[in-house]
Amino acid sequence: MGERISVLIVDDSKQLRDSVRTMLEFEEGVVVVGEAEDGEEAVAKAKELRPHVILMDINMPKMDGLAATQAIVKDISTNVIIISVQGDADYLRRGMQAGARDFLAKPFTVDELVTAIKNACRTGELNALYTRSAPPTAKTGKLITFFSTKGGVGKTTLAANLAVALAIKTKEQVALVDLDLEFGVMTTMFGLKPNTSIVDLCHVDGPLKAELVQRVMVPSSNGLVSVLASPPSPEQSAEVDGDARMAKDRNYVGEILGLLKQTFSYVVVDTGTSFRDGVLTALDRADVIYVVTSPDIPTLHNTAKCLDILLTRLEYPRTKVKLLLNRADGTMGLSHDDITRGLDYGISYFVPSDGQTATWAANSGQPFVLRKAKTPLADLLVQMAQDLTESGQASTASSTEGAEEAAGRKGRKGIFSLLHS
Ligand SMILES: Nc1ncnc2c1ncn2[C@@H]1O[C@H](COP(=O)(O)OP(=O)(O)OP(=O)(O)O)[C@@H](O)[C@H]1O
Ligand SMILES: [Mg+2]
Structure with missing residues (x-):
């Protein structure tokens, strides 16, 4: 100004x-x-x-x-x-x-x-x-949820940077919701210290309004994304989707996501590692779920269980669930084909390993898609944003489709058997 x-x-x-x-x-x-x-x-x-x-x-x-x-x-x-x-x-x-x-x-x-x-x-x-x-009619924004049942795989890093990449690509502000309700740190990715959080919306008696949700959100310093922070303390997470809710029959997370979808073209959600109620809502309502994994046996084993729940128990279509292999170039003896076969699932994106860039961005509160735009890591996030804006579905790399077919033909081998075969 x-x-x-x-x-x-x-x-x-x-x-x-x-x-x-x-x-x-x-x-x-x-x-x-x-x-x-x-x-x-x-x-x-x-x-x-x-x-x-x-x-x-x-x-x-x-x-x-x-x-x-x-x-x-x-x-x-x-x-x-x-x-x-x-x-x-x-x-x-x-x-x-x-x-x-x-x-x-x-x-x-x-x-x-x-x-x-x-x-x-x-x-x-x-x-x-x-x-x-604002257009005269409400938007029907796309909801993108990052999830994994294993911690520390890169959900927050990727969600923050995809949101910024989408904002740059579309020239529209993007909503970023931190549903890691107990230990969320999304605001630190943007160097923000907000006084407000999602909990404030869960104390409202009457129906929530889009304007109120907007007011509780904080814009990043460049105005590209608007962040809805997780509760300031872990025990307050129960006030959002647990037993301490003010109105037990209300799904506050559902109401908030619904309003955000009417206001923003893209709503990106970061989550924790459990299938708690708020996360389930964000998974159910998502247009795309990015399951983040990394190429080590414990994480892959965990991812196999996570995929099983998403596909078999929650019955989400495969087109909705996209697998992201983070730190994909450090496979330590496991080939991408091995991983695909072991999980019986195609990998949509291979995210390069770049600890220096990821750590610098997190420590400085500046997303790498903005400040380290010339890195392969940033390129990949820009590509993901492009795929999301170009089609109704996130695209699947052609090499991946081949791998998925291969997985289908050969059947699930089991992650542990890969190590010993
Ligand atoms: N592609 C990458 N290359 C190198 N380091 C990465 C990469 N992606 C993420 N990291 C680093 O991995 C660590 C964990 O990332 P992040 O916090 O995003 O994971 P998370 O899945 O959100 O974890 P949590 O489950 O605890 O919320 C961070 O230090 C981050 O900088
Ligand atoms: Mg996280």
């Missing part, structure tokens, strides 16, 4: 207003345009000054911050960040429902404040862009 971000500070404490003003004084690109000491004054000043961002306290005389937020966002386009000592989930949820974009618990640092202001503006711009370019 070329112009500076204008900020209105709303708090009944003069000390707090002064300290925020001081914090923002030396911040280039941000300018404080006014202050208000109660909710009513906030509404009047917001309409008069039309600031990009309003920092809004909750407990104030005359009118509280939640009521003021509601009154402001129904009339003008701005980005409200609730600032409050009441940092609990209930206040966060009520703030979001009132129309706030973010929530900052007091006390906060200069960095946290400036990041929240910039993020709120970026989300606002992206939403405005989306509203402008």
Whole structure:
């Protein structure tokens, strides 16, 4: 954004207003345009000054911050960040429902404040862009789920980079959902530290709305993908799809994915390693499931069981389940044909091994398809994105089809027998 971000500070404490003003004084690109000491004054000043961002306290005389937020966002386009000592989930949820974009618990640092202001503006711009370019009818986006029952095979790495590759290819923002509900780290792949997560959506009483889902998501710094973070702590995963759910008869994950598919052309889902309810929903509703494996016997053995459940028990068609062999060039004695025969399944993509690039990207919070675009690893992800956009189904390499046929003819040999044959 070329112009500076204008900020209105709303708090009944003069000390707090002064300290925020001081914090923002030396911040280039941000300018404080006014202050208000109660909710009513906030509404009047917001309409008069039309600031990009309003920092809004909750407990104030005359009118509280939640009521003021509601009154402001129904009339003008701005980005409200609730600032409050009441940092609990209930206040966060009520703030979001009132129309706030973010929530900052007091006390906060200069960095946290400036990041929240910039993020709120970026989300606002992206939403405005989306509203402008939104087609009159809802989309029917494609849902792509990465899965494996073995940990550490590269699901998160590949999901993050495929989402970015799809966004670059389609020039549309892509949704990325972290359904590794206990230990998800998707936000770190983009260097994000969000205050919101999927849990906030699972505390909503009434029906979920696409706008609310968008507000809980965080855009990556380049705006290419919008990330729905996993819960901040493992035990909160039960509030999403387990026993601690607010309404036991609701499938929150199903509702969220349904709304995202109406909003985004592509929704990419990362998962953990279990068939928990939320993951099952993402598998059931997926247009494409990428099962990630790697060329070592324990992982392949595990993948054989995983494929069996997907194909036999869940009865997904083979066209929906695509196998990705990660670190494919480090096969350590197992040929690709051996692996295909052992699993009785064709490999759709062979992902090259490149620890340096993968680790650099994860550590710097920058997807390699953007920053290390000239690597074979990035090329492969770009190819996958191209295949997804070109056809209704992810393409299967011709060499792979041959291998699948071979597997069909010779029958399942069993992964362990490969080692000893
Ligand atoms: N093609 C690759 N070449 C080299 N290293 C890779 C490759 N893909 C992923 N890695 C590395 O493997 C490790 C595990 O990757 P990642 O976290 O994406 O796996 P995961 O399946 O999501 O794991 P978890 O099940 O724990 O969520 C990371 O250190 C990552 O950088
Ligand atoms: Mg992962």
